[in-house]
Amino acid sequence: MTSQAAAAPDKLDATVLKIAGVVVLGAIMSILDITVVSVALPTFQTEFDATYAQVAWTMTGYTLALATVIPLSGWAADRFGTKRLYMLAILLFTLGSVLCATADSIGQLIAYRVLQGLGGGMLMPLGMTIMTRAAGPARIGRLMAVLGIPMLLGPIGGPILGGWLIDAASWHWIFLINLPIGAVALVYAYFALPKDSNEPSQSFDFVGMLMLSPGLALFLYGVSSLPETGTISAPRVWATMLVGALLVIGFVFYSFKPRHPLLDLRLFRNRNLTVATVSLFVFIIAFMGAGLLFPSYFLQVRGESTLHAGLLMAPQGIGAMLTMPIAGTLADRIPVGRTVPFAMALIAAGFLTFTQVGTDTSYWLLCGSLFVMGLGMGGTMMPIMTSALRTLTSHDTARGSTLVNILQQIGSSVGAAIMSVILTSQLNGSQAIPGLTDPRDGEPITEAGAAIAVQHGAQLPIDQSTFERGLAFVADSFATTFWVGFVLVLCTFIPIAFLPRRREVSHLLDDVPGAKAAPAPTMIH
Known part of the structure; x- marks a missing residue:
C-alpha cells in the first residue's frame, strides 16, 4: 500500500x-x-x-x-x-x-x-x-x-x-x-x-471513554425522544440531553490532557479540517433532516405506497450519480471552496420548490427538483469530506475520519428531530372532529389525522369536505416544515464560504517511510 x-x-x-x-x-x-x-x-x-x-x-x-x-x-x-x-x-x-x-x-x-x-x-x-x-x-x-x-x-x-x-x-x-x-x-x-502493519501500542483512554461514549448516547437518546414527547420540557428529553451534554463538554476539557485521548480534538488546529467539519455538520442538519420528510410527503399527502414513494425519490439519486464522479475528479484538481458553493446553490434551488407543496403539486416539478438537488448533493458532501481529510497525515486519518463520522451522526439525529418536532407540532394544530376518537388511546381524531388515515385505506365516517380540509392542512404543515429546512440550507452557505480557495498541501504521506513528498501547491486563478 x-x-x-x-x-x-x-x-x-x-x-x-x-x-x-x-x-x-x-x-x-x-x-x-x-x-x-x-x-x-x-x-x-x-x-x-x-x-x-x-x-x-x-x-x-x-x-x-x-x-x-x-x-x-x-x-x-x-x-x-x-x-x-x-x-x-x-x-x-x-x-x-x-x-x-x-x-x-x-x-x-x-x-x-x-x-x-x-x-x-x-x-x-x-x-x-x-x-x-x-x-x-x-x-x-x-x-x-x-x-x-x-x-x-x-x-x-x-x-x-x-x-x-x-x-x-x-x-x-x-x-x-x-x-x-x-x-x-x-x-x-x-x-x-493490505496486511496490517505493526503499530506501537498506545494506552487506552478509559476516562475519555467513560465520558464521551455515554455522553453521546445520552444526548442522542434525548434528541431522539423529542418527536415522541413533542416537547423539550419532558424530563426524558431535557434531563438526558443535559447529562449527555455535560459529559461531552467534560470530555472536551479533559481531552487535551492525555497524550493519546480517545478523540483527538487537537486535530481541529488544522484549519481545513475545522472548516470542512463545521460545513458538513450544518449541511447534514439542514438537508438530511428535511430529506427524511420528502418520502413522508408522498406517503401521507399523496397516498402513495412505500414502493412508489421510494421510486419517486429516485431522481435525486440519479442526479447524484451524474455529478459525483465529476466532483471527485474536480476535488483532486480544484480547491473545494471554488466548487461547493455552486453545488449548494443547486440544492437550495431544488429545495425551494418543496416550500410550495400542496395536495396536487405536479410530480414532474417535484421529481425535477429532486433531480436538481441530487446534482448538488453529488458535488457537496464528498468534496467537503475530501477537504477535511486531505491535509492530515496517514496516522491521523483514522482519528480524523472518526471526528467527521461523529459529527455526521449527531447532525443527522439533530436534523431529523428538529424537522419531526416542527412537522408534528404543525399537524397537532389541526381541528378535531367532534365525536370521533381513536379507539387505541381515546384521543380525538383531527381532520389532518383522519385525512392521512383515509389516504392509507382506513374507513372513517368523514365527508369529502372534511377529508379535503384535512389533507390541505397536512400539505401546508409539510410546506411550513420545508421552509425551516430551506432556511437551514441557506445557513450552510456561511461556513462553506470559508472552505479553502487555494490548493491544499497534502501531508498524507509525511509519516509514511519512503514516501515521496507532497507536491508543491498549485495556485489557481
Whole structure:
C-alpha cells in the first residue's frame, strides 16, 4: 500500500479499486439497513403487537450503538489495524442482521439491532480511513466519490428495497439480505485489503471513554425522544440531553490532557479540517433532516405506497450519480471552496420548490427538483469530506475520519428531530372532529389525522369536505416544515464560504517511510 500511495498515479489503479469495492460493500450494508428498517416500522407494530414508540427503538437503539462505538474506532484502528477491525465490524454487523431475522419479540429485535449497530458504527470511519490511506493525496477526491455513492443512494434505495422485500417475501428478509452481502464482503476484505502493519501500542483512554461514549448516547437518546414527547420540557428529553451534554463538554476539557485521548480534538488546529467539519455538520442538519420528510410527503399527502414513494425519490439519486464522479475528479484538481458553493446553490434551488407543496403539486416539478438537488448533493458532501481529510497525515486519518463520522451522526439525529418536532407540532394544530376518537388511546381524531388515515385505506365516517380540509392542512404543515429546512440550507452557505480557495498541501504521506513528498501547491486563478 505504501508504494502505491507514494507513487500516487493520476488514475485509480486496479488495486485501489479493489480496496474501494470492499469499503463500498460495507457502506452499502450499513447505510441501506438504516433506511430499509424505517419502512418496516408499521410491519413491526403488527407483527409484535407493539406501539409506534416501542418499534421506534429499533431505529434509536441502532443509532445509540453507532454513537457509542464510533469514538473507539480511531484508537482501535491504530491499536489492532484497520484490516482486522474492519473484518470484525463486518462480522458483527452480519451476525446482528441474522439474529434480527430470528427475533420473536420487540425486545429481542431491539437488542439485536444494538449488536448490529456496534458493527455498523465502525464500518464508515474505518472505510474512510482505509480509502484515504490507499488513495494517496492526489486521488482522495475520486476515491471518496466512490464511497459517497452508497451514502447518497441509501436513503433512496432503502425504501424501494424495503418495500419490495416486505411485499414480496416477509420482514425477515430486510435483515437476511445482509447475510450473503456480509459473507462476500468478509472474504473480499481478507484478500483485497493490505496486511496490517505493526503499530506501537498506545494506552487506552478509559476516562475519555467513560465520558464521551455515554455522553453521546445520552444526548442522542434525548434528541431522539423529542418527536415522541413533542416537547423539550419532558424530563426524558431535557434531563438526558443535559447529562449527555455535560459529559461531552467534560470530555472536551479533559481531552487535551492525555497524550493519546480517545478523540483527538487537537486535530481541529488544522484549519481545513475545522472548516470542512463545521460545513458538513450544518449541511447534514439542514438537508438530511428535511430529506427524511420528502418520502413522508408522498406517503401521507399523496397516498402513495412505500414502493412508489421510494421510486419517486429516485431522481435525486440519479442526479447524484451524474455529478459525483465529476466532483471527485474536480476535488483532486480544484480547491473545494471554488466548487461547493455552486453545488449548494443547486440544492437550495431544488429545495425551494418543496416550500410550495400542496395536495396536487405536479410530480414532474417535484421529481425535477429532486433531480436538481441530487446534482448538488453529488458535488457537496464528498468534496467537503475530501477537504477535511486531505491535509492530515496517514496516522491521523483514522482519528480524523472518526471526528467527521461523529459529527455526521449527531447532525443527522439533530436534523431529523428538529424537522419531526416542527412537522408534528404543525399537524397537532389541526381541528378535531367532534365525536370521533381513536379507539387505541381515546384521543380525538383531527381532520389532518383522519385525512392521512383515509389516504392509507382506513374507513372513517368523514365527508369529502372534511377529508379535503384535512389533507390541505397536512400539505401546508409539510410546506411550513420545508421552509425551516430551506432556511437551514441557506445557513450552510456561511461556513462553506470559508472552505479553502487555494490548493491544499497534502501531508498524507509525511509519516509514511519512503514516501515521496507532497507536491508543491498549485495556485489557481
